[in-house]
Amino acid sequence: xxxxxxxxxTHIRHGARMVDFxxxxxxxHYGSQLIEHRCVREQAGLFDVSHMTTxxxxxSGARDFLRRLLANDVARLTTxxxxxxxxxxxxxxxxxxxxxxxxxxxDSYRLVLNCATHERVLPWITRQASGQRVKVREQTxxxxxxxxxxxxxxxxxxxxxxxxxPLASLASFSSIRMDDWLVxxxxxxxxxxxxxxxxxxxxEDCWRALVAQGVRPAGLAARDxxxxxxxxxxxxxxxxxxxxxxxxxxxxxxxxxxxxxxxIGRTALEELRQRGGYLTLxxxxxxxxxxxxxxxxxxxxxxxxxxxxxxxxxxxxxGHAIALARIPDIGAREAVVDIRGRPAPVxxxxxxxxxxxxxxxx
Amino acid sequence: xxxxPKELGYRETHEWVRNEGDGTVTVGITDYAQDxxxxxxxxxxxxxxxxxxxxxxxxxxxxxxAASDVFAPLTGTVIAINExxxxxxxxxxxxxxxxxxxxxxxxxxxxxLDDLLDAQAYLEVVEEEQDSDA
Numbered sequence: 115x116x117x118x119x120x121x122x123x124t125h126i127r128h129g130a131r132m133v134d135f136x137x138x139x140x141x142x143h144y145g146s147q148l149i150e151h152r153c154v155r156e157q158a159g160l161f162d163v164s165h166m167t168t169x170x171x172x173x174s175g176a177r178d179f180l181r182r183l184l185a186n187d188v189a190r191l192t193t194x195x196x197x198x199x200x201x202x203x204x205x206x207x208x209x210x211x212x213x214x215x216x217x218x219x220x221d222s223y224r225l226v227l228n229c230a231t232h233e234r235v236l237p238w239i240t241r242q243a244s245g246q247r248v249k250v251r252e253q254t255x256x257x258x259x260x261x262x263x264x265x266x267x268x269x270x271x272x273x274x275x276x277x278x279x280p281l282a283s284l285a286s287f288s289s290i291r292m293d294d295w296l297v298x299x300x301x302x303x304x305x306x307x308x309x310x311x312x313x314x315x316x317x318e319d320c321w322r323a324l325v326a327q328g329v330r331p332a333g334l335a336a337r338d339x340x341x342x343x344x345x346x347x348x349x350x351x352x353x354x355x356x357x358x359x360x361x362x363x364x365x366x367x368x369x370x371x372x373x374x375x376x377x378i379g380r381t382a383l384e385e386l387r388q389r390g391g392y393l394t395l396x397x398x399x400x401x402x403x404x405x406x407x408x409x410x411x412x413x414x415x416x417x418x419x420x421x422x423x424x425x426x427x428x429x430x431x432x433g434h435a436i437a438l439a440r441i442p443d444i445g446a447r448e449a450v451v452d453i454r455g456r457p458a459p460v461x462x463x464x465x466x467x468x469x470x471x472x473x474x475x476x
Numbered sequence: 477x478x479x480x481p482k483e484l485g486y487r488e489t490h491e492w493v494r495n496e497g498d499g500t501v502t503v504g505i506t507d508y509a510q511d512x513x514x515x516x517x518x519x520x521x522x523x524x525x526x527x528x529x530x531x532x533x534x535x536x537x538x539x540x541x542a543a544s545d546v547f548a549p550l551t552g553t554v555i556a557i558n559e560x561x562x563x564x565x566x567x568x569x570x571x572x573x574x575x576x577x578x579x580x581x582x583x584x585x586x587x588x589l590d591d592l593l594d595a596q597a598y599l600e601v602v603e604e605e606q607d608s609d610a
Binding site for chain 2: 142143146147148335339403404405407427428430454
């Protein structure tokens with residue numbers, strides 16, 4: 115038996131197909147991942163993401179500590195509630211994890227990290243914090259519920275009434291307190307939506323209130339096709355400890371200025387950037403029947419280097435295969451994927467593929 | 477739970493076989509197979525006239541989640557394929573033993589019919605797989 119979130123019994127009652135995910139029993143789907151996917155694109159879906167790692171960083175040294183720990187710069191978080199997406203790098207510039215950091219108050223931050231990286235991330239942060247004026251504490255008694263889709267705001271207002279009134283004007287990548295909940299306008303689907311961090315004891319009531327508004331429970335399977343359509347990276351697929359942000363379409367998350375800020379991995383990244391010649395992450399589109407899969411090899415005319423698909427799937431919104439792939443950066447518009455020994459021509463595009471329910475690549 | 481009609485024969489690789497009694501059989505994938513794969517979005521079938529050997533790869537089923545090979549459950553010649561699967565592969569999820577059939581074979585060796593699994597034996601295969609997954 116794996117670890118269970120506070121919503122485990124709720125998932126079973128909803129008829130979830132449960133699956134092991136990095137040691138957790140999580141819902142894969144509740145009948146059809148395609149229906150759940152469509153529901154998020156057209157209305158709203160509900161995800162239990164309580165398995166994600168939550169770490170609070172407090173203390174007078176918290177800001178300086180995070181400015182060294184993270185490749186993006188928490189100095190950009192100038193108001194309480196503001197949030198930032200960042201990579202956390204090793205000295206080689208490899209991505210130990212990607213995360214969202216929330217500024218809760220002066221000297222007080224919250225990191226939400228991946229679940230699958232938990233065993234390596236916690237020791238890393240703790241080691242980096244030693245001797246600093248910070249307290250690092252993992253939060254294990256909470257739940258995280260994501261409500262995602264064009265109807266997410268209306269559902270939140272319907273479920274929580276007056277308390278949800280401030281949500282309408284909540285900017286993307288910012289958060290507010292609703293009593294002892296932290297509600298952020300963030301997500302992993304390419305749609306509008308909210309992520310609610312709340313005490314475990316309140317999780318089931320929150321879930322029910324949203325279901326009562328017509329929000330449909332959606333599992334990890336739909337979460338994966340949604341994030342891939344949205345061109346969002348998944349750690350251990352698009353990047354890992356041997357892959358830098360430059361090779362994972364994450365250059366936009368690197369805060370180079372000021373150049374006096376020495377975040378971990380900076381030196382290695384500067385060298386790589388100088389040297390060039392590395393593979394970069396691109397989108398692939400195949401409109402003929404078939405499905406692109408992680409691990410399939412990709413060749414582009416004009417380069418002897420071989421690329422590889424990092425994530426591939428059938429796109430429910432577009433009705434054909436899409437993939438993220440690390441390929442030679444020579445501006446190719448076409449590539450050939452080896453599908454079980456057969457060459458399949460594909461187009462090379464710039465992700466994302468879908469945003470707000472619509473095709474967005476060219 | 478898992479639907480395994482008694483009148484069909486099965487292979488451990490999750491194909492079912494219906495003996496039509498005229499030297500031909502109809503072939504598909506089982507309810508357990510479609511349920512494990514989840515939403516099916518693409519099927520590669522053999523071609524009309526293909527000569528298949530027992531156990532030979534005879535197509536691919538792709539769900540959103542994964543790709544899975546389909547093997548010939550008997551030796552024979554492909555005499556019909558279910559063309560509806562090309563545009564509406566989801567009928568395999570809805571009706572694995574009915575509208576979601578894959579192809580028909582004229583069998584070369586009727587003796588091979590004898591070593592198909594019956595429903596009970598196939599269910600044991602499924603239960604073993606489920607135990608090893610758990």
